[in-house]
Amino acid sequence: MSIVTDLLAKPGVIAAGEYAYRGDRFSYRGTLSDEHARMASIMCRATTMGVNMESRMLEAFQTRNGLYPPRGWVVHGPDYTVCVMANVFCMLDNAQGSINDMIGFMRQALAKVSSNLI
Amino acid sequence: MATLDELMKLPGAMAAFEFRGSGELLEQRIAYPERINESTLDLLAHMCAANMCIATMQARGWEKVTHMKGFYPIQECTLIGFDWSVVVSGLDRERLKDKDRGKTSLPPFTGVVLANEKADYEAAFATMENPESTP
Numbered sequence: 001m002s003i004v005t006d007l008l009a010k011p012g013v014i015a016a017g018e019y020a021y022r023g024d025r026f027s028y029r030g031t032l033s034d035e036h037a038r039m040a041s042i043m044c045r046a047t048t049m050g051v052n053m054e055s056r057m058l059e060a061f062q063t064r065n066g067l068y069p070p071r072g073w074v075v076h077g078p079d080y081t082v083c084v085m086a087n088v089f090c091m092l093d094n095a096q097g098s099i100n101d102m103i104g105f106m107r108q109a110l111a112k113v114s115s116n117l118i
Numbered sequence: 119m120a121t122l123d124e125l126m127k128l129p130g131a132m133a134a135f136e137f138r139g140s141g142e143l144l145e146q147r148i149a150y151p152e153r154i155n156e157s158t159l160d161l162l163a164h165m166c167a168a169n170m171c172i173a174t175m176q177a178r179g180w181e182k183v184t185h186m187k188g189f190y191p192i193q194e195c196t197l198i199g200f201d202w203s204v205v206v207s208g209l210d211r212e213r214l215k216d217k218d219r220g221k222t223s224l225p226p227f228t229g230v231v232l233a234n235e236k237a238d239y240e241a242a243f244a245t246m247e248n249p250e251s252t253p
Binding site: 036039040043047050051054055057058061062065066067068069070071072073074075076077078079080082085094098099100103107 | 153154183184204238
C-alpha cells in the first residue's frame with residue numbers, strides 16, 4: 001500500500017497526497033476537489049522549500065543543531081491540522097484524529113526518504 | 119499565557135522562548151546551553167515569526183477560496199527537524215485581538231524546542247492553549 005492509502009485509513013484524515021519537489025506533479029485522495037488539491041500541494045511545496053531554506057541557514061549558523069536536516073512541518077488550526085513530511089501532506093480533523101500518532105507515523109514511514117529536494 | 123517554565127516541563131523540552139511578531143527574542147529558558155544558545159534561539163525566533171505570518175496568510179486564503187472553515191487562525195506552527203522540533207503559538211495574540219480590538223501592544227508569541235524522541239505535540243499545544251489546565 002502507498003503511504004497516501006495508509007494515511008487515509010487513519011482516523012480523522014480527510015485528505016492526503018504527494019507532490020513533486022519540482023512542482024510539476026501531484027496526486028491526492030480524499031474529500032478535496034482537484035483544484036483545491038492542486039492549491040494545497042502548491043502551498044505545501046512552497047512552505048517545504050521555505051522550511052528547508054531556514055533549516056540550512058540555521059545549520060550554517062550553528063552546526064549540529066537538531067532541526068537539520070528538516071523532516072517536515074505542521075500547522076494546527078482550530079478544527080483542522082495540516083501535516084507535511086518530505087513530499088507527503090495530509091489534512092487531519094482535530095476532533096477525530098491524533099496529531100501525535102500522525103506525526104509519529106509519517107516520521108517513521110518517511111524516515112528513509114532523502115532530504116534532497118529532488 | 120503559557121509561561122516559559124510551564125513549557126520547560128514538557129517531555130523533551132530543550133528550550134522555551136518568547137518573541138515579538140517582528141522576530142525579536144524577548145525571553146528564554148535553555149535546558150542544554152551546550153546544544154542550543156541564545157543566538158540560535160534569536161535566529162529561530164525570526165524564522166518562527168515569518169512562518170506564523172505565512173501560515174496565517176495561507177490559512178486565510180485557503181478558507182476564502184475553498185469555503186472550508188477551521189484552518190484559521192493558526193493556533194500553532196511546528197517545524198520538525200531530524201532530532202528536534204520547534205512548536206510556536208500566537209493564540210494569545212488572537213485572543214487579545216478578539217477581546218480588545220485596536221490595542222496596539224500584542225502579547226508575545228511563545229515557542230518551545232522539543233527533542234523528537236520524547237516530543238508530545240498535543241501536550242505542547244494544550245499547554246500553549248490552556249495553560250491553567252496544566253499541572
